[in-house]
Amino acid sequence: MKFAVIGGTGRIGSRVLENLEASGHQAVPHSLSTGVDIITGQGVEAAVDGADCVINLANSPTFDDASLAFFQTSMDTLLTASRKGGVRHFVILSIVGVDQVPGLDYYRAKVLQEDILRSGPIPYSIIRATQFMEFMDATLSMTTEGDTVRLPRTPIQPIAAADVARIVAEVALGSPLNGILNIAGPDVYALDELGRFTVASKGGGLSVVTDDTAGMFAAVSGDVLTAPADARIAPTRYADWLA
Numbered sequence: 001m002k003f004a005v006i007g008g009t010g011r012i013g014s015r016v017l018e019n020l021e022a023s024g025h026q027a028v029p030h031s032l033s034t035g036v037d038i039i040t041g042q043g044v045e046a047a048v049d050g051a052d053c054v055i056n057l058a059n060s061p062t063f064d065d066a067s068l069a070f071f072q073t074s075m076d077t078l079l080t081a082s083r084k085g086g087v088r089h090f091v092i093l094s095i096v097g098v099d100q101v102p103g104l105d106y107y108r109a110k111v112l113q114e115d116i117l118r119s120g121p122i123p124y125s126i127i128r129a130t131q132f133m134e135f136m137d138a139t140l141s142m143t144t145e146g147d148t149v150r151l152p153r154t155p156i157q158p159i160a161a162a163d164v165a166r167i168v169a170e171v172a173l174g175s176p177l178n179g180i181l182n183i184a185g186p187d188v189y190a191l192d193e194l195g196r197f198t199v200a201s202k203g204g205g206l207s208v209v210t211d212d213t214a215g216m217f218a219a220v221s222g223d224v225l226t227a228p229a230d231a232r233i234a235p236t237r238y239a240d241w242l243a
Contacts (some may be wrong), residue, residue, distance in 0.1 A: 003027040003088075003172060004048045006038060006078065007057035011134065012093065014027075016055060016164030016172075023173065031058070036136065038074040041081075041170070049085035050126045053172050056092045060109060062141055063216075067109035075116040083121045084194055089176045090122045093168060096157075096182050096231070097224035104219050123176035127168055130184040130225060133158045133241050136198050139191070140206075143215040148197065149206050150214035151192040157226040159185035160241050163234035184227035194238070201242050 005022055006011045008029025020027035020094035028047070030036040036043040038058055048054050056078060082090060096111050101107040117124045131139075136158070143150045167183050189197070195208040212218060219223075227233065 001025045001052040001173070002050060003053050003055060004051040005029050005057065006036070006047070006053045007059065008055075009033055010057060010059070011132075011161055012165050012168065013055075013057040016057065016169050017167035019166055020172070021161055022060055023169070023232070025173070026119040031224055038077050039070070041077050044077055044081045045084065048078070048082050051082075051085065051087050053091060054082050054087050055168065055172050055202045056090065057168075057196075058222055060106070063106040064104040065109075067106050068112055071109050071113040072116065075113055075120075079120045079122060081115070087122055089125065090117060091125045091127065091168065091172045093164070094126055094128045094180075095225075096128045096184060096227065097220075100224040101220050104216060124176055125171050125174075125177040126180045127164075127171055128180055128182045129164050130157045130159050130227065132164065132179065133160050133185070133236075133238055136194065137194060139215070140195055140198065143211075144206065147206055149195055149208045150211035151195045151208055152212040152214055152218045152220075153190040153192050153210060154217040154220050155188055155223045155226050156191055156194065156217075157184040157186075158238050159183060159234050160236040163236050167232065167234065181226050182231035183234060184231050188223075188226050189219065189238070197238075198242065 017027045030047040060070040192210045199206045
């Protein structure tokens with residue numbers, strides 16, 4: 001099979017490529033660095049032409065309300081080109097619980113992306129993942145002042161990027177789901193607890209304080225960012241990944 005991987009040079013995309021190529025398939029990465037611009041449309045038709053499946057892993061450059069326009073334009077561009085190019089399966093990566101956090105602009109933008117795909121002309125698969133383990137350092141830095149990190153008690157269930165990439169490749173190789181697959185790591189943590197665990201492992205001298213108003217995850221209530229009952233649970237535990 002032939003795959004066009006939009007955002008194929010990024011954290012997840014590069015790993016998806018490795019998985020597809022290891023299975024004997026042709027997977028081509030596309031991004032701004034390869035001359036493909038999903039906003040202006042430059043190079044898009046050529047990138048997806050003749051592909052059996054398009055895997056769109058491109059992300060908005062911002063997480064504010066400008067992300068809405070990014071996903072609207074990029075999805076319209078990609079779906080139009082994919083229909084013209086004979087694409088039979090279109091895959092995107094989204095976020096577990098994304099439709100239950102209307103207070104976050106970026107989450108609303110990802111819901112828009114999902115809605116555009118559902119109403120589009122091509123059979124599709126939506127993979128919703130929990131927070132990546134690789135994002136924990138960024139989460140800590142967002143609420144660090146001096147030697148103090150402030151984090152809410154929001155429950156999360158982190159998943160390793162390698163597990164995400166493997167599952168994305170598996171889904172892309174299969175028949176379109178025309179629905180959603182939720183995926184998550186095996187363990188649930190309160191975010192402040194996970195912060196303490198991470199800080200202790202690094203020996204950086206930071207102190208984690210529980211603050212339910214701190215950071216973007218303060219907008220999340222309940223356990224919406226943890227795996228629903230039908231989720232596929234990936235094997236990698238955070239402690240093993242961290243080690």
